[in-house]
Amino acid sequence: MIEFDQVGKRFGSIQALDQLSLQFGPGKIIGLFGPNGAGKSTAMKMIAGLNQPDSGHVLVDGQKPRHSRVKIAFLPEIDHLYGWWTLKQAADFMRSFYADWDDRKYTELLGFLNLREDMKISKISKGQRAKCKLILTVSRRAPYLLLDEPLSGIDILTREEIINTLIRDFREGEQSIIISTHEINDVESLVDEVFFIDQGRIVVSGSAEELRITQGLSLVEIMKEAFRHVQQ
Amino acid sequence: MSNSKLKMFTKLYLKDLHEVTAEILIVVIGVVLVTIGFSLDSEVPPPAFLFPLFLLLGLVGFLPLLSSFKLLSREWSHNTVYLVMSLPVSGAMILASKMMVLLTQYVGGTLLLGLSGYLLFATKLFQYIAPYQPDLAVLANNPELVSNLLAFYLAGLAFLVFLCCTSFFSQIAGRLSAKFSGLVTAVTFVFTLILSGKLLEALGTGSHEVNLVMVRMSGNTDSLVNSLYLSSLGYLLLAIILFILAAVIYDRKLEL
Numbered sequence: 001m002i003e004f005d006q007v008g009k010r011f012g013s014i015q016a017l018d019q020l021s022l023q024f025g026p027g028k029i030i031g032l033f034g035p036n037g038a039g040k041s042t043a044m045k046m047i048a049g050l051n052q053p054d055s056g057h058v059l060v061d062g063q064k065p066r067h068s069r070v071k072i073a074f075l076p077e078i079d080h081l082y083g084w085w086t087l088k089q090a091a092d093f094m095r096s097f098y099a100d101w102d103d104r105k106y107t108e109l110l111g112f113l114n115l116r117e118d119m120k121i122s123k124i125s126k127g128q129r130a131k132c133k134l135i136l137t138v139s140r141r142a143p144y145l146l147l148d149e150p151l152s153g154i155d156i157l158t159r160e161e162i163i164n165t166l167i168r169d170f171r172e173g174e175q176s177i178i179i180s181t182h183e184i185n186d187v188e189s190l191v192d193e194v195f196f197i198d199q200g201r202i203v204v205s206g207s208a209e210e211l212r213i214t215q216g217l218s219l220v221e222i223m224k225e226a227f228r229h230v231q232q
Numbered sequence: 233m234s235n236s237k238l239k240m241f242t243k244l245y246l247k248d249l250h251e252v253t254a255e256i257l258i259v260v261i262g263v264v265l266v267t268i269g270f271s272l273d274s275e276v277p278p279p280a281f282l283f284p285l286f287l288l289l290g291l292v293g294f295l296p297l298l299s300s301f302k303l304l305s306r307e308w309s310h311n312t313v314y315l316v317m318s319l320p321v322s323g324a325m326i327l328a329s330k331m332m333v334l335l336t337q338y339v340g341g342t343l344l345l346g347l348s349g350y351l352l353f354a355t356k357l358f359q360y361i362a363p364y365q366p367d368l369a370v371l372a373n374n375p376e377l378v379s380n381l382l383a384f385y386l387a388g389l390a391f392l393v394f395l396c397c398t399s400f401f402s403q404i405a406g407r408l409s410a411k412f413s414g415l416v417t418a419v420t421f422v423f424t425l426i427l428s429g430k431l432l433e434a435l436g437t438g439s440h441e442v443n444l445v446m447v448r449m450s451g452n453t454d455s456l457v458n459s460l461y462l463s464s465l466g467y468l469l470l471a472i473i474l475f476i477l478a479a480v481i482y483d484r485k486l487e488l
Contacts, residue, residue, distance in 0.1 A: 076311075093243055
């Protein structure tokens, strides 16, 4: 389980996270939704151990994130792979660090995502790079997958491929996937639980299905409603 | 089952080694050109090759320091720091792999240069100056000379390790500041060098203690060698302290 307890984080004059308290339970696909600058990426980086809270604490299975890196597969929004790598070199690199690397899954995904191992990271399109990042993250059997804006700037066909990959490989009960995005439409059908975040605070949260039934709205509409109230 | 630390270190080392390919090639090409050029050209007086060899020696000593800045700063400028910092390894391993690359660069470069110098000396210079310096052959087989050269080499290596650790420490300290990171790095680098110099001076292990003229006049090379070893030890101790500080800041304070 991932826990945020009264977590505060400030960057200069911007309050990125404001006394944020939440829990991401195991075995679910969780959506962390909100507009740009809401604090989603800061929260994701905190779970990955790349940021530290100014106040409060974050725990991953009861441990500080920097001691839990082996349990977390993090896909950041930006391109973070070495340009001179081929996909094969990148996979070899990841395989050396993570015992949960699954070669069979990697080989299957290569075909599923139409990728070739000799593709050089710096020479391929943005969509292919997004798929490379995804395959390197999803090929691990890590207990927690963190996907920060995995669909940002990606064309509609590639988006579908990415979403289908996530659905195909999600191991219910064993793994949690946390998807941070402001493009809710694409992942609405995917998530079990949602957290709407704005200015570093949770505005609405709960089971995606329950929210849809009780409010009679789609998640996109719920987000619009929630942020309209906040802005007023 | 966890993956072995050695395997992880090797992967980091090979990745970092790839980043300094250009610098390694510059030295290799330079040395090969000088060696072949002077070996084939019989018109040029043999002592002339000493000048480019010394230039290359300067380059071999300077490039690893330059690479130390490149290796670390590129992780940020290319966003690969997101990958590196997510890995389940300590800051000490990340920095140690980079340090190992810099040492490879220096040791490989100096060995190549040494080989080139030896070849040119044996094939060209020795015949040229032997009539004027008949003791040269004796000098070449002098174990004391070898020991002195080794002391100089190790002192150079220790000083390079110290400079690279200072570079790592100052760059990581610079990354603690969201703004003016470059300025903080530069100020920290200069300040650390000055402070280290003062500290070594106070401890009496600074390289200024090595007075070559005095040694030559007294003919006592033992004191030169001892001074060099003492100085090397001082620099290595400082390097270890700076390395540990850099690794601790990397693990505990660095944020993206």
